[in-house]
Amino acid sequence: MRATTGGGTTQGTLGRVRTVADLDTLKGQGLRSLHPPVPKISVGMATCGLATGSGDVFEGFRREVEARGLDVVVARTACIGFCQVEPVVAVELPGKGAVLLKDVKPLDVRDILEKIRGGDLPTDGALCTLDGCAPIEGVPSYPDVGFYGKQVKIALRNCGFIDPESLPEYVAAGGYYALQRTLTSLRPGDVISAVKRSGLRGRGGAGFPTGPKWEAAAAEAHEEKFVVCNADEGDPGAYMDRSILEGDPHAVLEGMMIGAYAVGANQGCIYVRDEYPEAIRRFERAVADALAAGLLGRDIFGSGFDFGIRLVRGGGAFVCGEETALIESVEGLPGEPRQRPPFPAQQGLWGRPTVINNVETWANIPQILEHGPDWFSQKGSATCKGTKVFSLVGKVANTGLIEVPMGLTLREIIFDIGGGVPRGKRFKAIQTGGPSGGCLPENLLDLRVDYDELTSAGTIMGSGGMIVMDEDTCMVDVARYFLEFLKEESCGKCTPCREGIGHMLAILNDICEGRGTELELHLLEQTAQAVKDFSLCGLGQTAPNPVLSTLRYFPEEYESHIRDRKCPAGVCKQLIGFGIDPSLCNGCGLCLKVCPAGAVAGELKKTHSIDEGKCIKCSACYEVCKPGAVRRA
Amino acid sequence: MDISTERVDEILQRHDFDESSLIAVLQEIQAEAGYLPMHALARLTERLEGVSPARVRALSTFYRSFSLVPTGRHRLAVCMGTACHIRGGRQVLEKLERELGIAAGGTTPDRSFSLETVRCLGCCSLAPVLRVGEQVHGRLDQQKAARVLRRYR
Numbered sequence: 001m002r003a004t005t006g007g008g009t010t011q012g013t014l015g016r017v018r019t020v021a022d023l024d025t026l027k028g029q030g031l032r033s034l035h036p037p038v039p040k041i042s043v044g045m046a047t048c049g050l051a052t053g054s055g056d057v058f059e060g061f062r063r064e065v066e067a068r069g070l071d072v073v074v075a076r077t078a079c080i081g082f083c084q085v086e087p088v089v090a091v092e093l094p095g096k097g098a099v100l101l102k103d104v105k106p107l108d109v110r111d112i113l114e115k116i117r118g119g120d121l122p123t124d125g126a127l128c129t130l131d132g133c134a135p136i137e138g139v140p141s142y143p144d145v146g147f148y149g150k151q152v153k154i155a156l157r158n159c160g161f162i163d164p165e166s167l168p169e170y171v172a173a174g175g176y177y178a179l180q181r182t183l184t185s186l187r188p189g190d191v192i193s194a195v196k197r198s199g200l201r202g203r204g205g206a207g208f209p210t211g212p213k214w215e216a217a218a219a220e221a222h223e224e225k226f227v228v229c230n231a232d233e234g235d236p237g238a239y240m241d242r243s244i245l246e247g248d249p250h251a252v253l254e255g256m257m258i259g260a261y262a263v264g265a266n267q268g269c270i271y272v273r274d275e276y277p278e279a280i281r282r283f284e285r286a287v288a289d290a291l292a293a294g295l296l297g298r299d300i301f302g303s304g305f306d307f308g309i310r311l312v313r314g315g316g317a318f319v320c321g322e323e324t325a326l327i328e329s330v331e332g333l334p335g336e337p338r339q340r341p342p343f344p345a346q347q348g349l350w351g352r353p354t355v356i357n358n359v360e361t362w363a364n365i366p367q368i369l370e371h372g373p374d375w376f377s378q379k380g381s382a383t384c385k386g387t388k389v390f391s392l393v394g395k396v397a398n399t400g401l402i403e404v405p406m407g408l409t410l411r412e413i414i415f416d417i418g419g420g421v422p423r424g425k426r427f428k429a430i431q432t433g434g435p436s437g438g439c440l441p442e443n444l445l446d447l448r449v450d451y452d453e454l455t456s457a458g459t460i461m462g463s464g465g466m467i468v469m470d471e472d473t474c475m476v477d478v479a480r481y482f483l484e485f486l487k488e489e490s491c492g493k494c495t496p497c498r499e500g501i502g503h504m505l506a507i508l509n510d511i512c513e514g515r516g517t518e519l520e521l522h523l524l525e526q527t528a529q530a531v532k533d534f535s536l537c538g539l540g541q542t543a544p545n546p547v548l549s550t551l552r553y554f555p556e557e558y559e560s561h562i563r564d565r566k567c568p569a570g571v572c573k574q575l576i577g578f579g580i581d582p583s584l585c586n587g588c589g590l591c592l593k594v595c596p597a598g599a600v601a602g603e604l605k606k607t608h609s610i611d612e613g614k615c616i617k618c619s620a621c622y623e624v625c626k627p628g629a630v631r632r633a
Numbered sequence: 634m635d636i637s638t639e640r641v642d643e644i645l646q647r648h649d650f651d652e653s654s655l656i657a658v659l660q661e662i663q664a665e666a667g668y669l670p671m672h673a674l675a676r677l678t679e680r681l682e683g684v685s686p687a688r689v690r691a692l693s694t695f696y697r698s699f700s701l702v703p704t705g706r707h708r709l710a711v712c713m714g715t716a717c718h719i720r721g722g723r724q725v726l727e728k729l730e731r732e733l734g735i736a737a738g739g740t741t742p743d744r745s746f747s748l749e750t751v752r753c754l755g756c757c758s759l760a761p762v763l764r765v766g767e768q769v770h771g772r773l774d775q776q777k778a779a780r781v782l783r784r785y786r
Contacts (some may be wrong), residue, residue: 047755083756236713236718236752237757275751316697335696434715469723587781617725620775
């Protein structure tokens, strides 16, 4: 019986890692658990997979393998990005390669194991074959899957392919070699030059060039410096950082150590959102394993370089994603931003020079050092190098996490990778950049996605959330939604943000509830400009973007709300009514059953009707109506 | 649930009475007691020199993950992220409000459920989502949310 819970369990047989030879030994160990000489089943178990029941699937495999005494390894991995088809399971047979299976249920476990016992790769419900697998009829290869075809993975390279809780598997995937080479054969200045030459820009939102940021901190003559990983991924609709921390925590740790060496820091801190318990747990595990292997602590790789790291859990405040607010929070204070300058690179944590980069930025670093800056800068657009991870979600057929070269068009992302808008609905907008970003309309679908192109169109790249919206999304409501979010999340330190957002929200509430006037619309634009110009930190300075971009691209929706008192998308409750289209109603009675207000009347197999006087506009009937007879307008 | 003064002291001890760890200390108290009891907050200011009641109060109200009132046995957190918003998260929240007879932020009189909203759980591909305790439930609509609730009743 060989059922284990992945490669992590074999670790500990090796002592401290000090040389390349030690790394090679660890790598050999990792390769054996990555590609064992017996069949291997890897279950995707990131938060998204677990939410769809991958825990039960894993247990199912484990129990069945144990009960039948099969010589099969059952392992955990993280998210391979295609969250739409979770739970995802990879099956690998020695000498035969691997397939990815989608939508696996506990009930499928026996069939899959039966197939494996017969010496074949299962093909029922196969998403694709992976590298090194002979073609199987009816099953596309990984790059032939629309969702994966245009992707280039650097930051996500290991996510879903290795056990994130196994240090040997990370090393088998090439991990920690870049750190070893950096510490033993590069000078700090060489590292900074490489990062500068790569053209890497911060992946957290603003896109500030990483190399110059490091250079500024390195230039500070201070004995104590810090590197910080910003994992306070607050933008709603974005989960790149969660996925990287859950799928490849060592890559972030290695990137931070390389950065620390470059700027002369010996201490690091990672600030993780409280909402990400699984990411916290896996990063802590990575830290413990690295410590045990001597990859953290004193005299790493015998180079004389020391590094220690502390994990801080956030308290659930969006503003703490702003770097100076994050510093305040790490120091045990409410997260209220500081005036800049001085920038953290000069005076950051505890007043010391501090480099703050986000998770994805750090995850890119080891790869840049391993393959060289030119390898990195060959990818991407003229001004933005490399790749970017996006969470492609909302009203799109293939939801998930994607990594693409900078400069791909929105159309390629939404339609080629995302598979377009489901249920025959019409595409309306794509929202990028979270509450600091904006919504772009259909006629901008050929826009190339990089920092500068998005900014010129009135939105921002942000951390990478991409939310697709269809005809059923009201753009005025979306603007109102973001302001409601920001009003609660504004820390209240500066007046333009604290008061201005409240004023804008009041106007949008008026518009959404049918009390809006043309005059108010004018006031809304003026207030937006003032908040943008006079707020202290990025939160306030970008807060008007959702309003300004929707006003710019969707003025007709504001007009309908104000002039006609109508919500064309059927979202704003005060402006809509519910009715049943008799030509489509098949009299199934579902709407009547779910209506909590007793507003639906009708007999089975006869046309139903809604009493608008009783209707509370909860949309329950709309959601359950299969023929689409319930109308919101 | 509550927490004893001794436990509060133990937690402080584990953090070396370091005031920069105050947020972590509060998180541990909340994890054990289910909320931040006044007596525990008072104990912090007694044991930490230079930390005023105002600062403890500021932290416990600034950060959303803290509650100053007891929460229910099952904590329901409805995600209000963007993807959830446009795929019916608000309708899910309103359905749960009707089912439980409480508004968001409230706790049922028998303390079995509390209902809260959360900014984004980072499970956007499965929107709309609801977290009960640590378990995330995705791909919901109103009816599915009600079924999830019944499992915990």
